[in-house]
Amino acid sequence: MLLEIEDLHISFATERGRLYAVRGADMVLEEGEILGIVGESGSGKSVTAHSILRLLPSNGIYSGGDIRYNDRSIFSLSTQELRKFRGGEISIIFQEPGRSFDPIYSIGRTMAETLLLHEPDLTEDEIRERSVALLQETNVPHPADRLSNFPHQFSGGLLQRIMIAVSLASNPRVLIADEPTTALDVTIQAGIMDLLLRLKQERNLSIVFITHNLALISTIADRIAVMYAGLVLEQGPTREVLDAPRHPYTRALLNSLLTFGHHYTTERLSVIPGTVPDPYRPEPGCPFAPRCPLVTEECRKAVPPLVQEGHPHRCILPGVKGEDYARVR
Amino acid sequence: MLAFADVHKRFGLQAGFFAPENRYVYAVNGVTLTVGDNEIYGLVGESGCGKTTLARLAVRMYETNQGDVSFVDRHGARYQVGSAGKRELRLIRSKVKYIFQDPARSLNPRMSIEDVLTIGYRYSPFWPGKRQARKEAEEILTDVGLQASDLDRRPADFSGGQRQRIAIARALMLKPEVLICDEVVSALDVSIQGQILNLLLRLREEYRLSLLFIAHDLAVVSYICDRVGVMYRGLLMEEAPTKELIANRHHPYTRHLYAAVPQVEGGAHQKSAGTFEGLDEIDTTVPPLSPEEYRAHADDERPGMDRVAPEHFVSRHYGREPGTAR
Numbered sequence: 001m002l003l004e005i006e007d008l009h010i011s012f013a014t015e016r017g018r019l020y021a022v023r024g025a026d027m028v029l030e031e032g033e034i035l036g037i038v039g040e041s042g043s044g045k046s047v048t049a050h051s052i053l054r055l056l057p058s059n060g061i062y063s064g065g066d067i068r069y070n071d072r073s074i075f076s077l078s079t080q081e082l083r084k085f086r087g088g089e090i091s092i093i094f095q096e097p098g099r100s101f102d103p104i105y106s107i108g109r110t111m112a113e114t115l116l117l118h119e120p121d122l123t124e125d126e127i128r129e130r131s132v133a134l135l136q137e138t139n140v141p142h143p144a145d146r147l148s149n150f151p152h153q154f155s156g157g158l159l160q161r162i163m164i165a166v167s168l169a170s171n172p173r174v175l176i177a178d179e180p181t182t183a184l185d186v187t188i189q190a191g192i193m194d195l196l197l198r199l200k201q202e203r204n205l206s207i208v209f210i211t212h213n214l215a216l217i218s219t220i221a222d223r224i225a226v227m228y229a230g231l232v233l234e235q236g237p238t239r240e241v242l243d244a245p246r247h248p249y250t251r252a253l254l255n256s257l258l259t260f261g262h263h264y265t266t267e268r269l270s271v272i273p274g275t276v277p278d279p280y281r282p283e284p285g286c287p288f289a290p291r292c293p294l295v296t297e298e299c300r301k302a303v304p305p306l307v308q309e310g311h312p313h314r315c316i317l318p319g320v321k322g323e324d325y326a327r328v329r
Numbered sequence: 330m331l332a333f334a335d336v337h338k339r340f341g342l343q344a345g346f347f348a349p350e351n352r353y354v355y356a357v358n359g360v361t362l363t364v365g366d367n368e369i370y371g372l373v374g375e376s377g378c379g380k381t382t383l384a385r386l387a388v389r390m391y392e393t394n395q396g397d398v399s400f401v402d403r404h405g406a407r408y409q410v411g412s413a414g415k416r417e418l419r420l421i422r423s424k425v426k427y428i429f430q431d432p433a434r435s436l437n438p439r440m441s442i443e444d445v446l447t448i449g450y451r452y453s454p455f456w457p458g459k460r461q462a463r464k465e466a467e468e469i470l471t472d473v474g475l476q477a478s479d480l481d482r483r484p485a486d487f488s489g490g491q492r493q494r495i496a497i498a499r500a501l502m503l504k505p506e507v508l509i510c511d512e513v514v515s516a517l518d519v520s521i522q523g524q525i526l527n528l529l530l531r532l533r534e535e536y537r538l539s540l541l542f543i544a545h546d547l548a549v550v551s552y553i554c555d556r557v558g559v560m561y562r563g564l565l566m567e568e569a570p571t572k573e574l575i576a577n578r579h580h581p582y583t584r585h586l587y588a589a590v591p592q593v594e595g596g597a598h599q600k601s602a603g604t605f606e607g608l609d610e611i612d613t614t615v616p617p618l619s620p621e622e623y624r625a626h627a628d629d630e631r632p633g634m635d636r637v638a639p640e641h642f643v644s645r646h647y648g649r650e651p652g653t654a655r
Contacts, residue, residue: 189591219591258549260587
């Protein structure tokens with residue numbers, strides 16, 4: 001087990017009161033696998049991922065649980081160790097590559113900075129050589145000529161490739177990708193997905209891929225964690241989660257997913273009624289209870305515990321709920 | 330209802346100390362299409378392909394450089410959008426309503442929902458008085474799935490999906506005949522997206538609307554639209570009834586675009602299928618077609634396109650050899 005998140009709780013102190021962003025996240029990342037975290041906006045998926053690198057804003061509060069990397073709690077790292085840990089062990093890339101670069105530095109300088117941070121003894125020639133090799137690895141055309149270019153001279157897709165190259169400069173074992181393709185066109189997105197998959201194979205890189213797009217993640221993830229209202233409701237091997245979802249929310253999400261070829265004249269899309277719960281005032285029971293077609297009185301009483309039957313999930317109803325849900329509908 | 334006839338639009342680039350004058354970004358480069366009565370016409374394409382610019386020309390947010398947009402209302406009256414006078418334009422804009430992508434930014438946060446819904450109405454030729462307007466606003470608000478009492482609240486009190494419902498309600502206030510939906514669901518979560526799509530389908534029936542539906546998400550477009558036009562570099566590459574496009578895609582660009590859509594079924598990641606020759610470096614400051622190529626289109630019913638089936642048109646440009654069917 002490379003990375004383990006156990007019953008993580010995170011809240012934020014805001015002007016409107018306390019915002020409960022993560023209310024119980026359990027996750028495991030094995031060496032060399034791609035873990036997909038899927039959830040709607042506000043489900044806590046990004047906060048969970050950022051907290052792995054302790055990148056929470058100053059009003060963020062870790063109110064419970066633990067994150068362990070190689071069996072060591074990341075909360076026990078000293079400031080020095082943390083600096084090495086960020087990048088050296090785990091790197092992160094963000095949604096909008098354009099905003100992740102400093103616009104007044106050339107790409108070459110940004111890369112040199114990262115390389116030097118982790119290996120201060122590199123000579124100028126070595127830096128150049130390494131930068132070109134990294135850009136080549138991420139399929140940036142004519143890398144040697146483009147080192148002197150500035151971020152605004154690249155398209156979004158190329159910038160994301162460069163971002164990945166920068167994040168690999170420190171030879172991390174884990175890459176956290178926070179919606180890396182959401183701002184990109186589908187054709188460009190497909191290229192980035194190819195690249196990530198190749199990096200996983202060639203470098204044995206473990207990847208945490210965060211997205212709201214279940215269809216996208218199903219094409220590359222080995223395992224999927226489904227988040228809703230700060231809770232991981234279900235987690236398991238991709239095929240298992242998609243074919244036999246254990247939680248009614250996952251089933252509802254799958255049902256409401258538009259697949260290509262689905263036309264309104266053939267069948268109206270089934271939708272999940274209602275909206276996501278208010279993160280400022282979480283209700284006691286299962287967060288999906290108000291929208292769940294299988295809801296019972298019991299569901300509204302307490303946050304459902306983690307059930308290990310099949311793959312880990314949080315639903316107190318017995319049996320394979322996904323199937324039941326399909327029948328109810 | 331809404332017809333674009335060989336529409337062109339270019340934007341002037343700022344001339345600077347080193348930059349020569351008269352440089353343009355060519356956004357829309359000769360598009361001919363018609364949105365029929367009670368039809369949902371979908372425009373898809375990647376960012377920068379000109380789909381939003383084209384839609385904005387329909388309500389004259391920009392002036393066209395060449396070609397024109399015409400609008401025929403339910404009673405058969407015909408309006409030329411490009412040459413309409415002030416009063417006529419106001420009438421057109423009350424019949425053709427535009428809904429924006431981001432409901433958080435298109436609603437004034439300081440207005441009550443009642444103001445949001447009625448302020449445009451007040452300046453239209455049909456203002457019925459405050460009391461009547463409020464009554465109509467209440468009806469429309471319940472029609473889009475909100476409550477009449479929500480009229481006194483403010484946009485900040487609503488979630489993204491609800492705000493988009495308000496934006497739709499605002500567009501419906503003037504009893505429009507055409508709605509232009511510019512990426513109306515792309516900022517929303519999947520579970521909410523479906524609600525809005527089904528709402529639009531229902532409203533289309535109830536209000537007898539025609540929709541020009543713009544989106545980059547192919548699954549969404551192929552779900553809700555009756556006909557789809559695929560845009561690339563400001564030109565239509567292919568146009569067909571949705572069901573035909575689902576079954577049969579002729580142009581290499583269309584195929585390329587559709588191959589990139591991730592699917593839940595299919596299991597393992599599919600290597601992105603093939604490359605498309607025109608894709609690499611697009612220089613938008615050069616018109617995509619030469620004047621000779623344009624002249625060659627002069628007599629075409631659909632400029633630069635071949636008819637491959639009764640309602641199915643395919644562009645002759647960007648890599649399609651004539652007569653190649655899939």
